Every structure is written in structure tokens, then in C-alpha cells.
Amino acid sequence: EHQLRELGLQEYVVLPLMAEANRILGAVALLMTEGDRRFRSEDLELARELGYRAAQAVANAQSYAEARQSAAESQRLVSMLDAMLAAAPVGLGFVDPELRYIRVNHQLAAMNGLSIEAHLGRTVREVLPDLGLTLEPLLREVFATGRPTGSMGLSGCTPAHPGESRWWEVNYFPVNEARGGVAMVGIAAVDVTAHREALEAVQSSESLLSQVLDTLPVGVWIDRMPKRPVLV
Numbered sequence: 001e002h003q004l005r006e007l008g009l010q011e012y013v014v015l016p017l018m019a020e021a022n023r024i025l026g027a028v029a030l031l032m033t034e035g036d037r038r039f040r041s042e043d044l045e046l047a048r049e050l051g052y053r054a055a056q057a058v059a060n061a062q063s064y065a066e067a068r069q070s071a072a073e074s075q076r077l078v079s080m081l082d083a084m085l086a087a088a089p090v091g092l093g094f095v096d097p098e099l100r101y102i103r104v105n106h107q108l109a110a111m112n113g114l115s116i117e118a119h120l121g122r123t124v125r126e127v128l129p130d131l132g133l134t135l136e137p138l139l140r141e142v143f144a145t146g147r148p149t150g151s152m153g154l155s156g157c158t159p160a161h162p163g164e165s166r167w168w169e170v171n172y173f174p175v176n177e178a179r180g181g182v183a184m185v186g187i188a189a190v191d192v193t194a195h196r197e198a199l200e201a202v203q204s205s206e207s208l209l210s211q212v213l214d215t216l217p218v219g220v221w222i223d224r225m226p227k228r229p230v231l232v
Helices: 002-006 041-087 106-112 132-145 193-215
Strands: 011-019 023-032 091-095 101-104 152-156 166-176 182-191 220-222 229-231
Touching: 011 041, 023 041, 041 101, 091 106, 101 106, 106 182, 132 152, 132 166, 132 182, 166 193
Parallel strands: none
Antiparallel strands: 011 023, 091 101, 091 182, 152 166, 166 182, 220 229
């Protein structure tokens, strides 16, 4: 109050800096220190207009700063995702609601037989014509339900091995957006062809051994120690 008296204050007006949605960002003060002039109604109207414009400028500056911060955070998350994709020992990819690839790593690209660039923006059916009809309903189900499919077996041909049937263990999982919907569906795949072929070879050998034993004229007992046939 003492400082105001020293200024020779005659009259003052304080108006809020109010942006849209009645958001108060601060206040602006108009002081009258000389003469006998007083604020008139048109002065107050001008002050309100100036306050509104100033509030809009402040709000725009804040929005710009927030947008830059959000963009920087988004870029940081994308960089983290790319690093995880590159380091993952399994095939990983993501498709949008139109079932177009938006991210894949080198492992999945190699399984499918196309470059990473050749995946981006193309649908699952365009990339994998022989498997598209099988994959599309599974992916759409995850988008619709928001639930992962769990690990499941898949077999077929890809451009990486044309005419050759391969086997994969695949998991489809949702990636939710902030509002709760499914923004994209992730794909995690492991090629288990070699493991399956080895298992089938073992099963075939066991079946052949069983057939041979069935044809022997004497009984055979397979002892675990020592590991050799013993006639009984």
C-alpha cells in the first residue's frame, strides 16, 4: 500500500487473463497515476480485449511447449521401441486396425522373406499371401476383444521359403491406447521348424523301432543300464 501511495496512484483496475474454457492464466493491472482522469467504460472494454488477447497468447505458448514436450517424449518412446525390436531374439511386428504393418524387426522380416521397408504400409495378406486368410481373423479378434491369443502353432509358406512348409509358434497381443481402445496388435513369432522336424524324426525312429521289435521271434527287454538290448 505504501508503494502504491508513492506512485501517486489515482485509480487502478485488475482484470483476469482468462483463456478458453474459463481457464485463468494470470491477471493484468491497469494503473492511473497522473491527472484527474478516471477509467471509462470503453477503457474497461479495451482492457478486457487486451487481457483476452494476452491470455490467448500465453495459452498458445503453453500449448506449443506442451506439444514439443509430448513430441520429444513420443520420439523417446519410439527410439526405445526400435531398440527393443532390434535386440529381441524373436520375430516382432505391429499392425494397425487396417492390418497394415507399422513396425517389424529384422527377425520377423527374415522369417517373412521381405525387407523391413517392404513390410511397412502393406497388409498382412499382401506380405504373406498364403497365410493372410488364416492370420486376418486372429488379428481382428484381438482388435475386437482386446485379449491376446496365447501361444499357438502356425504352419504355411512364406516368400522366405517358397513351396516349403514351415512351422511357427506365434502370439498376438493388444497394444492399448490411452482412451482404452486397441491402437495396434503386436505379433511375436518363433520359427520352430527345425525343432518340429527333429521331434518328428525321433517319433519316426521310435515307431520304426517298435515295428522291428514286434517282428522279432524272441522277447526283447530294453534296459536303461546298460543301454543295449538284452535277450530274455
